[in-house]
Amino acid sequence: MRVGILGAGQLGRMLALGGYPLGARFTFLDGKADAPGAQVGKIVLGGFDEPEKIAELARRVDVLTFDVENVPARAVREAGVEALCRPNLAALETGQDRVAEKQSFEALGIPVAPWRAIETADELLAALDELGLPAVLKRRRLGYDGRGQRFIRRREEALEAFGELGGGDLILEAFVEFEREVSMLGVRAASGETRFYPLSENRHDNGILRLSRAPSAPEELAASAREHVGRLMEHFDYVGVLAVEFFVCGGQLYANETAPRVHNSGHWTIEGAVTSQFENHIRAVLDLPLGDTGCVGVSAMANLIGEMPSTPALLAIPGLHLHDYGKSSRPGRKLGHATLVAPDEEALAKPLASLLALAWPAAQARTSAEIVEC
Numbered sequence: 001m002r003v004g005i006l007g008a009g010q011l012g013r014m015l016a017l018g019g020y021p022l023g024a025r026f027t028f029l030d031g032k033a034d035a036p037g038a039q040v041g042k043i044v045l046g047g048f049d050e051p052e053k054i055a056e057l058a059r060r061v062d063v064l065t066f067d068v069e070n071v072p073a074r075a076v077r078e079a080g081v082e083a084l085c086r087p088n089l090a091a092l093e094t095g096q097d098r099v100a101e102k103q104s105f106e107a108l109g110i111p112v113a114p115w116r117a118i119e120t121a122d123e124l125l126a127a128l129d130e131l132g133l134p135a136v137l138k139r140r141r142l143g144y145d146g147r148g149q150r151f152i153r154r155r156e157e158a159l160e161a162f163g164e165l166g167g168g169d170l171i172l173e174a175f176v177e178f179e180r181e182v183s184m185l186g187v188r189a190a191s192g193e194t195r196f197y198p199l200s201e202n203r204h205d206n207g208i209l210r211l212s213r214a215p216s217a218p219e220e221l222a223a224s225a226r227e228h229v230g231r232l233m234e235h236f237d238y239v240g241v242l243a244v245e246f247f248v249c250g251g252q253l254y255a256n257e258t259a260p261r262v263h264n265s266g267h268w269t270i271e272g273a274v275t276s277q278f279e280n281h282i283r284a285v286l287d288l289p290l291g292d293t294g295c296v297g298v299s300a301m302a303n304l305i306g307e308m309p310s311t312p313a314l315l316a317i318p319g320l321h322l323h324d325y326g327k328s329s330r331p332g333r334k335l336g337h338a339t340l341v342a343p344d345e346e347a348l349a350k351p352l353a354s355l356l357a358l359a360w361p362a363a364q365a366r367t368s369a370e371i372v373e374c
């Protein structure tokens with residue numbers, strides 16, 4: 001069972017770590033010989049836009065999957081290896097374009113906040129009149145961790161934001177005054193069997209995920225999220241893990257975006273679920289039976305961003321599971337994560353406060369009680 005992964009980032013590394021116990025072996029395509037995946041698999045050095053490198057990876061493996069969603073589908077088609085890809089390229093391409101993504105949500109009856117595709121400055125000003133302020137202007141493609149987007153609070157800011165984002169190929173979204181952000185991760189086998197994890201509740205800072213907690217109540221929201229994600233997976237004849245981020249506003253779900261791969265908000269599943277999202281993705285792409293997605297307690301996962309806190313300090317927190325991706329420090333970069341799993345919320349509160357003091361001190365100073373109680 002040889003799996004090829006386009007991209008050797010931390011997601012690829014964790015896919016390999018999840019798949020090794022099953023007997024799977026891993027080769028990655030990446031531009032960097034020291035990418036996190038290199039710690040746990042072989043690397044084919046090359047770019048995602050190089051069909052000959054993709055073909056070289058494909059010759060070494062039985063199936064291809066993705067650690068990054070921005071692999072150009074054209075290069076995969078040119079390499080002649082489309083049939084090996086799980087999920088398929090249609091799902092991948094939809095996730096790469098925010099407009100295509102919103103159109104799929106709407107076509108499948110999944111609620112989204114009002115939006116407009118934007119090509120010109122005049123279109124932007126007209127769309128702002130229609131959607132109102134504040135609003136969020138985003139690049140249609142290649143955004144991640146809040147990069148490639150600008151919040152527009154006043155009409156005067158619009159043209160500057162338009163220029164900064166490259167002046168075209170954009171989307172304007174109404175700003176959602178959400179109560180909470182949640183995500184649903186589903187996994188689908190080639191047979192059409194699906195399973196879903198409990199809802200994760202996600203806290204972002206500056207567009208970057210800082211904290212995920214699961215399971216997140218109430219059950220009616222989870223049921224509706226399962227229905228939406230199930231419909232998307234069926235529509236795309238999807239194989240593997242699919243993540244969908246939602247805003248909760250007025251007690252209703254509004255889809256924000258999809259990720260056609262394992263997702264940061266599901267990292268808690270490594271220790272907090274019977275089968276992790278990573279193992280389940282590997283099971284799905286290798287056509288093995290899917291694993292139990294139930295949780296084994298209540299979990300909290302904090303990202304370690306920009307600078308790693310001291311390892312001994314983290315490991316001194318009772319029950320903490322540390323994942324250090326082996327990346328060098330850089331502001332805003334995800335370097336690792338830590339997860340806590342406890343029998344109930346009460347037992348989680350104290351170690352979580354200690355973890356947040358190390359992993360997210362800025363927020364700790366402002367809203368410690370609120371974060372711990374969220």
Ligand SMILES: Nc1ncnc2c1ncn2[C@@H]1O[C@H](COP(=O)(O)OP(=O)(O)OP(=O)(O)O)[C@@H](O)[C@H]1O
Pocket residue numbers: 113136143144145146147173174175176177178181204207208209245256257
């Ligand atoms: N329309 C909106 N209304 C309110 N908040 C928003 C809106 N769009 C984005 N945000 C905030 O910014 C965060 C990042 O936005 P989004 O998920 O679209 O970007 P991203 O760069 O693709 O992030 P990632 O890929 O890391 O999830 C959201 O999780 C949310 O907190």
Ligand SMILES: [Mg+2]
Pocket residue numbers: 245256257
């Ligand atoms: Mg997002």
